[in-house]
Amino acid sequence: MQGITKTFGGVRALRGVSFDIHAGQTYHLLGENGSGKSTLIKIISGAQPPDSGVIEVRGVAHQALDALSALEAGIETVYQDLSLFPNLSVAENVALTAQLVSARGQLARPLSWSKLREVAATALERVGLPITPAFLDAPVETLPIAVRQLIAIARGIVSRASLVIMDEPTAALTQREVENLLAIIASLQQEGVSVLFVSHKLDEVFRIGGQVIVLRDGSKVADGPLSEFTPSSVAYQMTGKTLEETHYRTAAPSQEPLLEVSGLTRAGAFENVTFTLHRGEVLGITGLLDSGRNELAHALSGVRPADSGQIRLAGTAAELHTPRDGIRLGIGYVPEDRLAEGLFLDKPIRENIMVSILKRLTRGPRLDYARATADTTQLSKDLQVATPSVMLPVGALSGGNQQKVMVARWLAIGPKVLILHGPTAGVDVGSKDALYRIMQNLAAQGLGVLLISDDLPELLMNSDRIGVMHRGQLTRIAPVAELSEASLTAELLEVVPVGPAPQVGGAV
């Protein structure tokens, strides 16, 4: 890549970026939200042309690549938004591209279904997914986000690539799948495949090792072997600021119960979940993909009610049948899958935030747009959404900034309880810091926060207590002082017994 530039309207996404990728090496492309990582990747994979600059592949210079020639050159990409076909089956999503490329973009007719399934099964097995006929034929839209992420990765490694690009492939993955992916990257390296990896999880980056390329505001500001960097020096290059890992949790929660959940059950999803969230408390919950944590969040926010059990909010039985009930009761819910469950991508940031407070913004028959603009602008400033205006469509924001818009929407309702599922997935280190401070401030004002996350340092730095979910059960809730990253990992992966007899509900 030589002198690559790219401008969107008035936004200069890339300003003359140059670097080389050598065979069999691993590169980490790092930078804050909106620094240009995904744009650069789309240019390498032929999804978008650069405005200027040269892309040289094995000595041949191109002004731009198109998607087909990038694939023919052996460049496979796992996009940040996954770019799967929701209505097609798992097998089709994984293995169709290979047949498309060999037919030069024209689908071979008749399509070879047996070959398709066979090719897909090999790649799916490698990423640890099932290869049963039922799974191969399942439409992708019926599957949870983490499984979809693994399917996108399987598609990226299905053919013999020479460069595999992964744009935040671990954002939706839990511990177990991350371990698996790291092993896949190691084996790709051994086979001489180059890997370009984007992640905001610096601990993963340093575990994988290799070379680093740091972008800041569209320019390359540093590169070289990772061994010459530390997590904090990389963070400094990204942000221009020194960030200290702090223990964000300082205030102690009150003993006053805010959200009391008892015996909550939904068949096949979670069973007999009992816990109490106090005013001013941050309660962390973690668990693997299939642990039922997502379904629990749905039940607590009214997205999909439980079959049985009780939920009490501030001492009163809470009727939670629809998301509207959740909003009325002051339960904010930031879902894990922001693209499918959260955002209206082609609508402005303002509309995306104000949709939760339409009632408050209505004066008689009219919507007070001036106030909507003012309120949503303030919220997006508070959350450091990098945008010149709240009138821009959310779809034009970088991934991490889209996530911040989701959080802003639920802060707008002035919630009593905030359920955050993976709130910092894809959010850069500097903005994470801002988000954590906001969350702690809210807790200090008496809000109860349920923080569902895979990011163990995040949970340990922010929570009063942490519970682990296993196969639909909330097995144990322990004070943070008794926990460590190692003990939580072990508990999650079930490599050690979970201590004494499971104590449902924790110490209340």
Ligand SMILES: Nc1ncnc2c1ncn2[C@@H]1O[C@H](COP(=O)(O)OP(=O)(O)OP(=O)(O)O)[C@@H](O)[C@H]1O
């Ligand atoms: N299609 C588009 N239209 C308008 N602006 C865009 C478009 N795509 C990207 N941008 C802008 O270009 C800049 C770089 O975005 P990009 O998605 O490359 O960031 P990123 O480094 O991948 O961030 P993140 O870590 O949040 O994923 C941002 O300011 C973004 O808003």
Ligand SMILES: [Mg+2]
């Ligand atoms: Mg991105």
